Amino acid sequence: MTTALRYTLFALFLALSWVLSGCSSTKTVPEGDALFAGYSVKVNDEEDSSKRGPALETELSNTVRPKPNASILGLRPKLWIHNAFYTKKEKGLKHWIQTKLGEPPVLLSEVDTASINEVMRARLHNRGYFYNTVQSDTTIKKKKATIQWNATVHEPYRLRNIAYTLSDSLPIHTEIKKMQPNSLLKEGEPYDLDKMIAERARIDQALKNKGYFYFAPTMLIFSADTTVGSKGVDVVLRLKNDAPSPALRSYKIDDIFINANFVLNDSLSVSDTLRFEGYNYIPNENYVRAKHIVPGLFVAKDSVYSRRNHLLTVSRLSGLSAYKFVNLQYERDTLKEDRLDAFIYMTPEMKKSLRAEAQMVTKSNNLAGPGVTVSFRNRNAFKGSEMLTLNLTGRFENQVGGQRVVSTAESPEENPVGLSSYELGVQTSLSFPRLVAPFNLPNLRSAYVPHTRITLGYNFLNRVQFFQMNSFNASYGYTWRPKQTITHELTPINLQYVRLGKQTDEFMKILETNPFLRSSFEEQFIIGSIYQHTFSTLSLENKTHQFFNATSLDVSGNLLGAVQSLLGSEKRDDAADPPVPARTIFGQPYSQYTRLENDFRYYLNFSKTSQLATRLIAGVGYPYGNSLTMPYVKQFSIGGPNSIRAFRARSIGPGTYNVPDSLATSFFDQVGDIKLEANVEYRFPIFGFFRGAVFLDAGNIWLINETYNANGSLDKPKFKASNLFQELAVGTGFGLRVDIDFFVIRFDLGIPVRVPYGPEGDRFALNDFRFGFKPKPGEHGMVLNIAIGYPF
The missing domain is CATH 3.10.20.310 (membrane protein fhac)
Structure with missing residues (x-):
């Protein structure tokens, strides 16, 4: 089947669905009634100098009850499900689908236009339009009804004088008078009842912070005089005469x-x-x-x-x-x-808990296997609300498809067993709900508990056909939030040690032909510090615009290098004759680098379930002094379910590098020193707890320095700013999410648009696109990502 035929059939399917939906939407509408199919609100503000028509239309639209059945591109999926599975029985599968996934038709008889007209007029009155008109016009066609509301407003009444008529007999009167300069009410602005209510709440809040425990906003009264002429309003604020005496006293x-x-x-x-x-x-x-x-x-x-x-x-x-x-x-x-x-x-809280989680992971590189995590928690380890956590993890992966390839063979060699890998780890952490330091620190006046964290862990990784690796880590750090939108994380002590164990002949041959990879796997200490600053407004509800920005700085080896320089130790110099080796600690070389990364996100919220989400990630790692390359665990990678979803994890770059077939399934993921990634995703509701998304991802990773093979030929190119946009990988796609508030399962289908590793001028992947997940050689296929939670 050709690509053109597939698109044609898909378009016909959508058209047929639209026709069937339209024909069946009125199936269960009673005779003499109609489906409430939609409405609109128009405000005529030609005589209103404030020109608040669009805002008024939005406010008045929110007063319409009930709302029509939810629709997407003219289709009403929940109504269609209700009608398709309609049954009078109150049990059974059809009844469950009809009631749980479907939605009954919203009927015209349920819309009380007279009451809605009154509500709209009252809303306009509260905005200063004391004389307004609201009318509704209903149109019925083929048992579908639409309603048009038309409101006409004139120049609003405006505040002329604002007075706080309070005596000086009690201290509370003086306190309220002091608050008048910061009043939300301004002379010359349109009369607005909501602002008056907000002003009462503002005064109440200020009094609550001055000891007036029993005071309430309802003890304040606004009086408005509209008889002063010229559409002016004089507003007077006073205390209720019958306000109880305890409410007028500070405590x-x-x-x-x-x-x-x-x-x-x-x-x-x-x-x-x-x-x-x-x-x-x-x-x-x-x-x-x-x-x-x-x-x-x-x-x-x-x-x-x-x-x-x-x-x-x-x-x-x-x-x-x-x-x-x-x-x-x-x-x-x-x-x-x-x-x-x-x-x-x-x-x-329950002091101790034990939890076990089982996982089954399937990756797009044909690796799959089970995993288990056992967690123990003690929430009050030393009678100071310390959180002690112990995690034991085990994972196994095996290549369930594809080929195992040896590095020296001219052609791939079939292996029925395939690649296998298993991982065992233990991680323990102790979190103190306070800042623990050798010197006294001031108590932070913040609503958020500061934390001191100590971690210690060990991980054993066995790539059966290649190598074994032992990893140790330890850290000591602080986390504190001075306010809701800002978080600081400082880890002054961050230690990591990676040591290769048993290595196979195949793996050693690969390292011999790839000096860059060999350098990345060198046994070395990472001894440094990490600082991260996070600014986020995501916790602020009902915001149209939300922002998130996390900047992290990771440095290693600088302090140790400075101390050794003062003690007269020579710096590493590979060009010297003889070469000066890397400096060591406990007989092992240590890494020296600076790594900077910034993650910026912007969210435009159209509604509670409709959102445009964007992300831009930029990062750079620079090795120097004691290191020729960044440690493998600190290098950047790109691709996968939370990155560029049209490509499998860690399968892009660096730059235009095209991984040889001999390494395509050998665990050596592609990494780099520089990263740039951009994502745009539109999220929208479908029905119930089902959400949809369309997305566009782009990015790549690069190396700071070129790398060469053992024979001196160029292996991987370095970053060039002039080639930046030509070397971006681009992918698009769409997704389905099951969002049950506290839990989200995500299915994203990625489609490659542009590949950076193709010949220049031939990188547009859609020219060779093929529907399916196993494309033929020379073609590009789809990638299915299954994950928990949203990608960003």
């Missing part, structure tokens, strides 16, 4: 009780109270010691009650791994009428 904190082992229906017994730094700690220190709780408290005896300090305390204590729930309550002191007693209730 201070008296006694603070901390129940650090609270369970429901506990009775508070002061006989078990432990006094610590002015706090009443209940019942004892058998679970978490008081000295580790107090740094998270921002309410103190004799301090003025503050809602800000209240939220800060709850958030900080909730971040402790030893606790599941934290609640902070207040009661008026029985002896002091201007004092509040604070009660902090902390419910412990």
